[in-house]
Amino acid sequence: xxxxxxxxxxxxxxxxxxxxxxxxxxxxxxxxxxxxxxxxxxxxxxxxxxxxxxxxxxxxxxxxxxxxxxxxxxxxxxxxxxxxxxxxxxxxxxxxxxxxxxxxxxxxxxx
Amino acid sequence: xxxxxxxxxxxxxxxxxxxxxxxxxxxxxxxxxxxxxxxxxxxxxxxxxxxxxxxxxxxxxxxxxxxxxxxxxxxxxxxxxxxxxxxxxxxxxxxxxxxxxxxxxxxxx
Numbered sequence: 001x002x003x004x005x006x007x008x009x010x011x012x013x014x015x016x017x018x019x020x021x022x023x024x025x026x027x028x029x030x031x032x033x034x035x036x037x038x039x040x041x042x043x044x045x046x047x048x049x050x051x052x053x054x055x056x057x058x059x060x061x062x063x064x065x066x067x068x069x070x071x072x073x074x075x076x077x078x079x080x081x082x083x084x085x086x087x088x089x090x091x092x093x094x095x096x097x098x099x100x101x102x103x104x105x106x107x108x109x110x111x
Numbered sequence: 112x113x114x115x116x117x118x119x120x121x122x123x124x125x126x127x128x129x130x131x132x133x134x135x136x137x138x139x140x141x142x143x144x145x146x147x148x149x150x151x152x153x154x155x156x157x158x159x160x161x162x163x164x165x166x167x168x169x170x171x172x173x174x175x176x177x178x179x180x181x182x183x184x185x186x187x188x189x190x191x192x193x194x195x196x197x198x199x200x201x202x203x204x205x206x207x208x209x210x211x212x213x214x215x216x217x218x219x220x
Contacts, residue, residue, distance in 0.1 A: 031206050040120065042197060042212035043155075058207070090155065094206040097162065098143050098199075102155040 003027070004103040006091055012109045019078040021106050023091030029101075031094035032074040034058075034066065036087040037105070043090065049074055081110045113138040115200050117211035124188050125219050132183040132214045134172075134198030143201040144174055144181040145208070150194045158183075158196070168192070188218045 007022035025032065033048040035058075045058030049068040063085060067075040078085055088107050092100040114137040124130055136142060146158040159167045161174040161181060172183045181198060195215050199208040 033207070035210075040212060042117075043210040045207060045209075048207060092155075098145055098160055098201045098206065098208070099157045100206070100208060104154055 004091060004093055004101050006103040006106050008106050009104060010107050012111065013081050014111055015082060017081050019081050019108065021076040021089055021108070023074045023076070023103055024072055025093045025101075026072065027093060027095070027101075028071065029093035029095065030071070032068070033092040033094070033100065034064075034074065034076045035090045035092065036060070037090055038087050046076065083110050086110045113200055113202050113209050115198050115209050115211035117198055117214050119214045120212070121215045121217065123217045123219065126190055127187050130185045130188045130192070130216065132196050132216065134181045134183065134211060136179050136181065136198075136200050138200060138202050140202055144172070145199045145201070146170070146172055146183050147197045147199055147210070148194050149197070155197070190218045190220060192216060193218045
């Protein structure tokens with residue numbers, strides 16, 4: 001059974017703080033993704049990684065960075081959190097035939 | 112550029128009624144289309160993919176390249192079908208997906 005875990009279910013941070021969101025998978029999948037999910041906007045791809053230390057920008061990378069030092073771990077970093085980054089963040093891995101496995105999500109509130 | 116459009120934010124039906132969630136796409140190549148579903152307090156998960164031509168939980172979806180559509184259908188809706196449904200397209204490489212904005216399906220008793 002594929003497991004994609006995210007470090008926190010709920011997170012509250014202050015404007016300007018540096019925020020780390022962690023994602024860990026146990027299936028040895030090469031491709032990992034970070035999305036944000038907002039009502040009325042759907043899922044938007046922030047960054048993805050296709051190998052260790054490799055990363056590509058998605059559709060909305062501004063204000064974010066990522067780190068992939070180990071194959072199983074993909075981190076999303078908000079260098080200086082802002083209120084417009086309040087959102088649900090979803091991590092996913094690619095399985096096969098277009099199927100992505102999603103984590104439970106981290107609901108981030110920036111005050 | 113590739114794009115997925117789901118025109119309805121909310122679709123409300125009664126139990127036993129037919130359901131059709133609309134999805135249109137824009138893509139220059141040969142797309143792979145998917146439907147993902149998120150039930151309340153659960154993870155987003157794959158419902159079905161067009162290449163499998165399968166029926167999952169009574170849902171089917173047919174890819175119509177002429178109309179660039181991939182509508183999700185079920186003849187008789189059940190209350191447990193209430194969820195958020197996302198249509199997604201794969202085509203940019205690296206197994207990335209482009210998602211639509213989602214349609215919330217509410218099935219009332």
